[in-house]
Amino acid sequence: MRDQLLKIKKEASEDIKKASNAIELDNVRVKYLGKKGSLTAILRGMGSLDSEERPVIGKLANEIRSEIEELINEALESVKERERHEKLKSEIIDISMPGRIKNRGARHPLTIVLDEIKEIFTGMGFLVVEGPEVELDYYNFEAMNIPKNHPARDVQDTFYINDEVLLRTQTSPMQARYMEKNKPPIRIIVPGRVYRSDTPDASHSPVFTQIEGLVVDDGITMGNLKGTLDIFARKLFGEDTKTKFRPHHFNFTEPSAELDVSCSVCKGAGCSVCKGTGWVEILGCGMVHPKVLEFCKIDHRKYSGFAFGVGLERVAMIKYGINDIRLFYENDIRFLNQF
Amino acid sequence: MLVPLKWLNEYVKIDDIDPQEFADRMTMSGSKVEEVIETGKEIENVVTGRIVKIEKHPNAEKLVVCQMDVGSETIQIITGADNVREGQIVPVALHGSKLPGGVKIKRGKLRGLESNGMLCSAAELGLGEYVPNAAAGIYILPEDTKVGVDIKDVLNLGNAVIDFEITSNRPDCLSMIGMAREASVTFNRPLSIPEIHVKENGQDVNDFIDVEIKAKDLCTRYGVRIVRNVKIEESPDWMKERLKDAGVRPINNIVDITNYVMLEYGQPLHAFDYDKISGKKIIVRRAKDGENLKTLDGKDRKLDNSMLVIADPEKPLVVAGVMGGEDSEVTEKSSNILFETANFNGTSVRLTSKKLGFRTEASSRFEKGIDPNIALDALNRAAELVVELKAGEVVSGVVDNYDNELRPWTVDISPDRINRFLGTDIPKDKMVSILESLKIDVVDKDKDVMKAVIPTFRADIELEEDIAEEIARIYGYNNIESTRIKGEALEGGLNREQKIEGIARDILTGSGLYETITYSIVSPDDFDKINIPKNSALRNTITILNPLGRDLSIMRTTLIPSMLEVIARNYSKKIESAGFFELGRVYWPLDDKISKLPEEKNMLVIGMYGDCDFYDIKGCIELLLQSLGIRKYEFKRESDNATFHPGKTAKLEVKRKNIGIVGEIHPDIIERFDIPKHVYICELDFDEIVSLSELDKHFKPLPKYPSIERDMALLVDRNIMASEIEDIIREKGGNLIESIKLFDVYEGKQIPEGKKSIAYSIIYRSDCRTLKDDEVNKVHDSIIKSVESNLGAQLRL
């Protein structure tokens, strides 16, 4: 009988190994452990054993029964595991199909660049202030040391509203407006729209955006002007940007300069953006003219300052390699969604 | 300002410096270079050739066949020009040659006969501006021209010319001598201005002319010389070449001399036909109102008392500094000439030339200001050239009226202050030597505060800061060390409004909208285009006096037309669906006499079309308001705004204040903009939104007790508004209502005509206890009863 039991055990474990799914495993269970199963039959036949043998065989039979049960359960688990895995594997989607993008939306490229510039300067302790676009002749010209009948006025191509009122040609009038109301130390940038009587073409727009900067304090030097604008240029165009300050003339600064930066597109090798020179002009700047300080009742013997004016469109054009200023104002979505 | 380097080299030796390097260093010392030009650079492989033989083309009536001796060989070239004769010497573009404008010449057949190049006109060589009738035929060269020579040598091309941008503060640089001064400082080389020697004929100028200045306020100096027995002819080649390189067209010896001296010294001169001056007298006076003068261009000019004229006792001869008169013009027939050198008031010249609508090289120079002390040198230089060119004999002496001589002035300068201002450490000696090289003398050199003596050609230097600039630019801006601003750290940063603008942009772009920026100057026709009533305040605009055109002539009072244009443009580019927003200003005229300026208000406009409806744009606005902490707002029906659809439009109110409008654009307007889709636009007063926004956040504890949800589907008349139902829910539910969500609206099948089904999900919650079903049922029932009795609603089961 013992041999019979061991044989059943061996056969059962082979049958379990052969079984490949839950139904076959159930058949195995019925075959050995069911009411008519072979192990069950042996247990039933135990009555014929003598009293000494009965407990030993009974114990063995029960052990074998639970071993078989365990083997079946284990096999069942692994079959289920396998089946689940197969099922998941069959649930294939085409991951190459396009993703569902919610409408994207974007800031205007001019806003993106302006935000960057604001961040650079606010990080250096500048305030951002704004001023009127419809401006008095006085602030736009006279307070900026450009008196009536000065030849510089012709160059400006001003839109006039009446004798005294015009569309500002620069953000500089805000220098005077701010200095009239605030005493040094002053550190501001003034972004805003300006107007010039230029017929629109690839590089001109009658409406465009400037960012004025003004710093006035005790002991401000031309070295400070250079240092501040160096930081600005490097942060805006990249750490490896080089700068070149060229002498120039503006009525409201003395000394005056124009700032060229190494072309960020070709890294100085020469390209269409920099017209092959490796340099692009990005702004005008200078030390605030003593007459401007005087106009604003700031003692130019005690205080000095510097100012600069950046053309936002120009900077954005250089930064992104845009070749036509009109694109900014046409608002074609195929342009806007590139930023 | 075109500066031929060959010419400049006469005053300062620079011919060993590469033109590009010359340009770069001049730029860095303050004379900005626009362009380095090589004249005739584009011309290649064009030589002189003699026409050996001309025959008619057998197959073409208008063509001739020329046998050309080009030095090394004789080649056949076919031309259509009719001014060619045997024996002439002309420019020949050989096979493989290049001409200005990128033109390449190749061998080819013309009507069956081989042509090995092209005979050129002056225009084809890029000389259109300098040679009369340049395009009319082949350019016939002088008979003694050598054959087979590069045309650039013959025409004196291949010269380096620098185009400088001269800023308005440096009119002294509008001359060869001025630029030579700058070059001499930049390269630290000596400047030599040749002395002037005039060979005179011994007659006394005072016997020929008398000068009286009546308007001394408009004319500080007036000098004349007389030249007799002039012979008007072409100028010599060297002079023509220099004029051409400087961009001036040679005319005849006398005119060329005045132009040459103007370019050399910066002083405009004028030549009169002496015999047309009556009474041997020149009077410098204001014109009489209504006085007439026929100017050089053949036009009759009506003058007035603000203008200065040069007259004889009988009549005005020229408009001073602006334009010559036809009558006293120098012509081929002139035999005696009067040269004028003068210093006229710049503002007066500017206003006169503006009034007459005429600007000349001379007038623009007077406007910018000229040193009165160069007037006599320029006049004498012209006389010297007359003798040199054998153009006439110069009468002895000059008449020179110059009462108040301009003398050099001084500016106090402290090297210490200048160093502190620039942030440099330039030694005093270095400063002095820089200034002296600029012809600025320095006295009191041993004192802390020195005196700089400013030469009269540097009217731009008045203050110590001006001197600082002179020192800085010659010392080199790039030698000034970049430093950080010292002193107290400042707070900096964005203000509340700027931060709110940033948040608004985040929300709107996050909602899938693209930001636009449009012109703030617009057309007055926009108002009609969007149905703005004739009497609307929107039509009261700021108007530009001198606009570029009607389309850009007023400051906008609404952003809606700009938005419609953006939508129309994108639609026309086959974009089927899109949404945009713009944050921009509008400009309201103010009658305020004190500020004199308009009110500039910030507006927000949102526009969308295509795959969207009213509720999309409304949702955008709501999301924006909520994100800016504006929780209480109301949309009220607006049916009287002609820009919008009367049934699909609302005005937005916050705290009983109207802050804008939202709706579907009226179909008639859409048609005008060529957009065949529904367009939704809102325009909001952004300044109001900023002032209403509440950005401070306060934490509210999360609910502790469970909520109970009840749904409710109602059948109501279709014109009952959701807000009416919601008002009742809130009124009856009181503070047990946590939220109301409309989840379905339906009209159509199974719903009676004129009715709609509207379904809400209401969440009840108390923040102090667990609600019981009974309690909620009671409230919910009372809501249903109320909507039934007040709105005639039926509960759908």
Ligand SMILES: [Zn+2]
């Ligand atoms: Zn480049």
